[in-house]
Amino acid sequence: MAEVALINIDKCEVIDPSETGHGFKMKEAVGNWMTMDILWLFTIPVDGQPAPPPATPAKPVWGRPVARVPVGHWAGDRVIIVDQDAGSASMNLPADLLARFPEADPEGDAIEFALENLKHVGLADYKPAEKLDANDALFPTDRVWVVRNLTKRWYARGDVLVKAEKLSGPAITAGVGLSDLVWAEIGGAMSCGSSHGERFDIQTLASIQNPEDGQEWVDKSKQAKSTLVSFDMNDDVSALRGEDEDY
Template structure:
């Protein structure tokens, strides 16, 4: 595996090959992995129950439900990038991992550590059902929230309104919230695209993210403390598209 998505909090990882997204960044983009990634972080409106993931008898790792990784610390890491545990995790996290997996302490690379020790899972396998979907309605403005740094980015600022379909895209057009999460947690690839932005060298790798309607922020007691970073996010996605020709691969 050349790339993996690692959840430190749940001790899980996703191998793109398990869902046949391919081997390389261009294949992940062409096969819509960033679009599907958004459902790992999306919480249905009004605390409704998330849809159960589809099941199959393929013998592959199990799928997780929609929203299963919302609020967790997640990294996209690849073999070439070589991020080590010390680069990405706190000393407290490393101490806890070493205590939990004492036989694996000789391997400092986060991706290899995850492959050897964490549970393999798959993306929820959910696709938005359209405007009639009561769990993810298209008449709401959906946002990516960074719970660690308390900023958010609006889907309607990244896309034309007609291209939004709830938290995802209509007809695969443009770059949306799933692409922003993908770029921000290391899939652009690694930190290359986001390195010159205010996000810093590793973007939001390891930050706690979720996707919810904008009113969750607007109606909160601390609404004034949240920062709208939609324009910076749009610039980041533009650079990602220019560098990796995302739209070319997606059509």
């Protein structure tokens, strides 16, 4: 198992799982629920409401605090997951990112390039007063939430990806869900995902039905469900989390 890092290309930021309490390696991150915990990086509150600040403070790691970012901080940015086996920075990262660090070696490992040059940040988080329910003003459960690939203009509905009894607004109570799909698509899965370095967010279905730019979106909910099943089976997601597979 190789070390892993989550990279925001546009903001020049990196999240190191060892600094967020999720371990060093891919399977450790999966087993420690990081694929669920990235949810609030990409999720946008309903009705144009402002994103809330981090619910918990920066956490000191290795003697220094790694500050959390606000909810939705990575929504709409180019993102990618790389590990030690990914190869060089020049093979994995776009030229515009490499150009911002002219002193760095582009032929070195992509993960080393990211960890040595990009800004280290923590995860976003959100803690409702009680549980997520229909009364939650920012992330209500009485609306359908979707994962959107803004680069390729496709979306996947949460009510297709997740059984109703395990769905709580954009979050889930068990199994694999919306943020697991983003994780798999941006490079966190062994055998699925084809959206490395692309732009994602998580919003309500209204953002698809009434897009501000008037352009069409393609419903890829069924294909995305297959991606999640493949991710769960081939990367041992349920087993690592101590859950039973249930599709």
